[in-house]
Amino acid sequence: MAHRYIGKRLPQLDSFHKVTGIATFTHDLELPGMLYAKLVTSIYPHAKVSKVDASEALKVPGVVTIATGRDFPYRLGIYVGDRDVLAMDKVNWVGHPVAAVVAETLEAAEKAVDLVEVEYEPLEPVFDPLKALEPDAPLIHPKLGEYRRAPAFTPVPGTNIANRFVLKRGNVEKGFEESNVVIEKEFKLPFVSHAYLETQSTIAQYKMDGTVEVWTSAQSPFAVRYLMALSLGIPVGNITVNVPFVGGGFGGKAGLAWEPLTALLSKKAGYRPVKLELSRKEQFTSGAVRDGVYAKVKAGAKKDGRLMALKGRLIFDAGGYGDYTVNVSRAAGYSFGEVYDLPNVYCESLAVYTNKVPTTAMRGFGHPEAVWAVERTVEMVSSELGVDPLEIRLKNVVKPGVSVTVTGEKLRKDAGNPSDCLDAVAKAINWGGPVRKPGEPWRYIGKGISVFCKGPAQPPNAASSAIIKLNEDGTVDLMVGTGNFGQGTVTSLTQIVAEELGIPVEKVKFKFIRGTDSMAYTWQTVGSRGLYTDGNAVLEALEDVKKQIKEVASQVLRVKPEDLEIRDEKVYLKGRPWESIPLSELVMGYTYPNGNSIGGPIIGRGKYISPLNTYLDPETGQGIPTIFYTYGATGCIVEVDALTGKVRVLKAVQAFDLGKAINPLMVECQIDGGFIMGMSVALFEEITFDERGWVQNPNFSAYWVAHARDIPDEMMEISIENPQSDGPYGARGIGEVVMLGVPPAIANAVYHAIGVNINNMPMHPENIWKEIKKQKPELLEELKRKLMEIRELKVER
Amino acid sequence: MARNITLIVNGVKREVEIEDNELLLDVLREKLKVKSVKAACWRGECGACTILLNGEPVKSCIVLAAEADGSEITTVEGLIKDGELSPIQRAFIENGALQCGFCTPAFTLFCHYILSTRPDITEEELREELSGIICRCGTYKQIIRAVMQAKKHYKK
Amino acid sequence: MSFGAPYLTLPSFKYVKPKTLREVLEFLAEHGEDAKIMAGGVAVIDFLKERLTEADYIVDIKGIEELGGIKYEENKGLTMGSTITLYSLRESRIIREKYSALHEALKTLDPILIHRATIGGNICEAFPWMDTVPPLLVFDAELNIISLKGKRKVKLKDFIKGTAEIDLNPDEILESIFVPEPPVNSKSKYVKVLAKSEFGVVNIACLVSNPVDPSKRIVKLAYGAASPTPTLVPQVEEIFRREAPLNKLIEEATSVVLETVSPMTDIHASEEYRRYLIDVLTRKILFELLTAD
Incomplete structure (x- = not known):
């Protein structure tokens, strides 16, 4: 059946608000009587806080109150409650909030911050996660054993290990024995920033009646509310969380952030609303960033390229607290090599505390880290064996309906197909075909590919719901708690409602405040789950709505409900299109000519919870970790200026088996945006620390993110549509998988271009140069010679 | 020091009292409530606060409000x-x-x-x-x- | 104290906007020590925000006629008022045609910031990576400095004394920048290596004229971003006046450059990488300009 809205390139329904500037972000909000908060943060990476003297600061005109850790003795966290509201007695990184000033103006608060005297007793810090694992390393969370934790997590008290996860299937040692080739390599990824443009921003008002109202730049209003209630001991229903427009999230605004602090400050400041907005520098140094990783991977393969065993050790540098990162590292562990059909696999994945900026979820959630190590390893296996990189991948990727995943799950027939993605990408970059001849002898062009997958990393019982209310005039209120921070999921859900009810999409009302009081519950908007889980809840709610409408209409038309169909804002009798009732006459109840009425206001209700997911076996990590897998492949053509080490992507192609593109325009934006973010992380991004643990580049001058001038000359987006039978219209999620394969595809292309393996990110010119020097010093000598031989040169742009 | 300045914002004359150390960004956002102008880096890097000042693009987080006295300002609302x-x-x-x-x-x-x-x-x-x-x-x-x-x- | 002083508001100061050059100079004569000059404000406002500098007065010199404008005199050279914006310079036909290294440098800059940033500011900030400086050095720029006491001229190469350190007294201001007419038949070029930040890690400006005739050959090289101060390498000029195979001269010039520039390690790049880049890119840029027709 032809769809009216499904599969249509509909602009995001809030586009008008965004291009006119009327879209209101938390950044823009002011409440009457609002105060401003500013953080006092640690200058030591690891120290006891012996004294905080705010007496001078309190004298600054306009200062209302100053809070310290002792004022708020609560612990926060989603998976491991390892965070304090303000440092209680010990600071764990440079930038750890020690106190907060609340004042009538931001200017007064900033003045007062300078006058808060904090006395520290420095402790020995540890910055390297491998050192933090040593038995005599300084202990960053001595009370680790006492923290609240979710069932799937296993911190190791008395160590710096925030979580340890093991994946075990088959026997890797046997697999290595059976292999013709075995390689083992090390990989590194640095800390990176989400760099969402709107910094974390929260307004909270603790009211005298014990209720709390929060306005916040967050992805998941219900998670903020629940975790806040849990941490502070407030009934969930006492808290209202409103999320207006959000200036980017990328995982960094999942879970809970500054909301408890801001609410507690409001209470301390006499129940007035308080706003806390981080500066960009604070966002880099006090807000959480993405973990860094050290990885060691060993792979064995037969001569023909068949992978026999894959073994990994992943050390996630969690920084000063690892609340969310315990699950990031767990997800990396259970997804280790999951795009491949591996007879033997083993992975130990650790999250380790260090005295650096704390870490949290970021788009991809552990997968980009694992995919980097695995896809680079597979590339090195392929070159060791002389097997084509495309062929080795096609040979080993999982086959739907046949393969068993690394967690022991027999793949369903409709699971999606990575081979289709690889084929599409290979064709688009003319894999195996010639490359353009570069303009200068030190420029090299290469092609690279990668393959990967991701499903939502959520607890097995993560649930969604939807409420659909029909209004007097036949317009529809869609109430679903899905976050709206650029991905466009709410637009897609709106398209589904319009399609199913047969009404114009303009009649489905998109609410810009994603609030706990006005929306139906959904666990979180993370992990690329929104369209699938919330979409299924919406579909169930729509069935409920349609059933109610047909029930009333069937009485009016005196037919069976199943003989009716709803389209064009009317209810028709099938086969007799001239007999119909307008929806608007049914939605609040139908009134007969004599005034008798039946039915009543129509409200549909739907829900979704995965019936299939399981907790994973604590010894082996076996089980069903996720509700679906979105498979994808990335291909790119790069140019390497081997003289400077500069890498430029000329062409980018990505293909995803997303089941069904509900909105191809939004899919296009996700695929290209994901490539650009992945490329930015691959080529430029790295938070660096000096020997004192201070962040050296907490701004956009020294921490470069991709600008318009950096993007590839050509970008292609390919949607493969092998439908998932239980996805909305067959759809799977796409938000994160779009950046997973980009760094390894680029690195693989660099290898193809110059024969140098890059295993540490970012691949900025100096790192490329260092690797050339290490692996192929003769290339640099040769280029220098060429340089002196060249007589005529074309001047390039 | 407090002073009064005049800004013509999207064609409308606005008079506003400012301090010498106030940024144009803050005066537009906090005093004149022109909230389409955003701040994300506060140091001239990200460009989210870009406005047209007498027809030229500038990043308003590194412009003093006092400098803009008498200027015409265009923001996206003015389009x-x-x-x-x-x-x-x-x-x-x-x-x-x-x-x-x-x-x-x-x-x-x-x-x-x-x-x-x-x-x-x-x-x-x-x-x-x-x-x-x-x-x-x-x-x-x-x-x-x-x-x-x-x-x-x-x-x- | 808090880590990193992440302020969003500015400290207190008095904003002063003189109407004439005379007023500026009189104000500086009296309050120069406590004042900061602002034109585009790109650096000053950022430094104030970061509490890296403080001032009782911010003196806005924008719009003062004598400090603006761009004037080219055939066979003589180009005079740029210190408050002219980098955007105006980037769009200047004369600069594009005659001073291409400067044009190329301007093209690498943030296309919005340059509507405010001025040439005077770019020079007076005196950070190692300021992009206009190496081109101006190879064009032998001379600065006109003015105070109530009078005017003086100083070569750009002598003006920048160290990182953020310049030869300018508190009562003086940079009035204009003069670059002489480039040598006949000259070509110039700018190379900037961007690594992982907004700033180049090695910026090179090169000017070459009469490449085939050693007696008239002029070669100038200047380096930015590589060491604490931008560096003109004057010995290069002498080397290329000699009669010898180009390869040999380039080899020699490169080693002199490496001795003179003394590359540094900072958060953007290591000394070793900078040394390497200077080595290969000096050769490259010299070859390109010496062998171009």
Whole structure:
């Protein structure tokens, strides 16, 4: 059946608000009587806080109150409650909030911050996660054993290990024995920033009646509310969380952030609303960033390229607290090599505390880290064996309906197909075909590919719901708690409602405040789950709505409900299109000519919870970790200026088996945006620390993110549509998988271009140069010679 | 020191009392409530606070309000004429040239400036010219497409 | 104290906007020590925000006629008022045609910031990576400095004394920058290596004229971003006046450059990488300009 809205390139329904500037972000909000908060943060990476003297600061005109850790003795966290509201007695990184000033103006608060005297007793810090694992390393969370934790997590008290996860299937040692080739390599990824443009921003008002109202730049209003209630001991229903427009999230605004602090400050400041907005520098140094990783991977393969065993050790540098990162590292562990059909696999994945900026979820959630190590390893296996990189991948990727995943799950027939993605990408970059001849002898062009997958990393019982209310005039209120921070999921859900009810999409009302009081519950908007889980809840709610409408209409038309169909804002009798009732006459109840009425206001209700997911076996990590897998492949053509080490992507192609593109325009934006973010992380991004643990580049001058001038000359987006039978219209999620394969595809292309393996990110010119020097010093000598031989040169742009 | 300044914001004369050390960004946002002007780096890097000051694009987080006394200021709100969106705004919508929307007011305004001053700009030049504003969602390709599509409306 | 002083508001100061050059100089004569001059404000406002500098007065010199404008005199040279914006310079036909290294440098800059940033500011900030400086050095720029006491001229190469350190007294201001007419038949070029930040890690400006005739050959090289101060390497000029195979001269010039520039390690790049880049890119840029027709 032809769809009216499904599969249509509909602009995001809030586009008008965004291009006119009327879209209101938390950044823009002011409440009457609002105060401003500013953080006092640690200058030591690891120290006891012996004294905080705010007496001078309190004298600054306009200062209302100053809070310290002792004022708020609560612990926060989603998976491991390892965070304090303000440092209680010990600071764990440079930038750890020690106190907060609340004042009538931001200017007064900033003045007062300078006058808060904090006395520290420095402790020995540890910055390297491998050192933090040593038995005599300084202990960053001595009370680790006492923290609240979710069932799937296993911190190791008395160590710096925030979580340890093991994946075990088959026997890797046997697999290595059976292999013709075995390689083992090390990989590194640095800390990176989400760099969402709107910094974390929260307004909270603790009211005298014990209720709390929060306005916040967050992805998941219900998670903020629940975790806040849990941490502070407030009934969930006492808290209202409103999320207006959000200036980017990328995982960094999942879970809970500054909301408890801001609410507690409001209470301390006499129940007035308080706003806390981080500066960009604070966002880099006090807000959480993405973990860094050290990885060691060993792979064995037969001569023909068949992978026999894959073994990994992943050390996630969690920084000063690892609340969310315990699950990031767990997800990396259970997804280790999951795009491949591996007879033997083993992975130990650790999250380790260090005295650096704390870490949290970021788009991809552990997968980009694992995919980097695995896809680079597979590339090195392929070159060791002389097997084509495309062929080795096609040979080993999982086959739907046949393969068993690394967690022991027999793949369903409709699971999606990575081979289709690889084929599409290979064709688009003319894999195996010639490359353009570069303009200068030190420029090299290469092609690279990668393959990967991701499903939502959520607890097995993560649930969604939807409420659909029909209004007097036949317009529809869609109430679903899905976050709206650029991905466009709410637009897609709106398209589904319009399609199913047969009404114009303009009649489905998109609410810009994603609030706990006005929306139906959904666990979180993370992990690329929104369209699938919330979409299924919406579909169930729509069935409920349609059933109610047909029930009333069937009485009016005196037919069976199943003989009716709803389209064009009317209810028709099938086969007799001239007999119909307008929806608007049914939605609040139908009134007969004599005034008798039946039915009543129509409200549909739907829900979704995965019936299939399981907790994973604590010894082996076996089980069903996720509700679906979105498979994808990335291909790119790069140019390497081997003289400077500069890498430029000329062409980018990505293909995803997303089941069904509900909105191809939004899919296009996700695929290209994901490539650009992945490329930015691959080529430029790295938070660096000096020997004192201070962040050296907490701004956009020294921490470069991709600008318009950096993007590839050509970008292609390919949607493969092998439908998932239980996805909305067959759809799977796409938000994160779009950046997973980009760094390894680029690195693989660099290898193809110059024969140098890059295993540490970012691949900025100096790192490329260092690797050339290490692996192929003769290339640099040769280029220098060429340089002196060249007589005529074309001047390039 | 407090002083009164006059700003013509999107064609409307506004008088406002400011302090010498106040930024134009803050006066626009906090005092005049022009909230389309965003701040994300507060140091002239990200471009989210871009406005037109007497017709020239500037990053308002590094402009003093006092400097702007008597100036004409255009923000994205000023692109709407008689309730109609400008061609560049329409092109942004049609081309999906936005995701989270935080950089969108600045980008839309700046693209309007570019097309008004250089209606013949090439795609290659555009990539360079657009590199003063960050879109972390990575919507550059769609923004470039929108500008190229809207070009015809700006030709003299 | 808090880590990193992440302020969003500015400290207190008095904003002063003189109407004439005379007023500026009189104000500086009296309050120069406590004042900071602002034109585009790109650096000053950022430094104030970061509490890296403080001032009782911010003196806005924008719009003062004598400090603006761009004037080219055939066969003589180009005079740029210190408050002219980098955007105006980037769009200047004369600069594009005659001073291409400067034009190329300007093209690498943030296309919005340059509507405010001025040439005077770019020079007076005196950070290692300021992009206009190496081109101006190879064009032998001379600065006109003015105070109530009078005028003086100083060569750009002598003006920048160290990182953020310049030869300017508190009562003086930079009035204009003069670059002489480039040598006949000259070509110039700018190379900037961007690594992982907004700033180049090695910026090179090169000017070459009469490449085939050693007696008239002029070769100038200047380096930015590589060491604490931008560096003109004057010995290069002498080397290329000699009669010898180009390869040999380039080899020699490169080693002199490496001795003179003394590359540094900072958060953007290591000394070793900078040394390497200077080595290969000096050769490259010299070859390009010496062998171009």
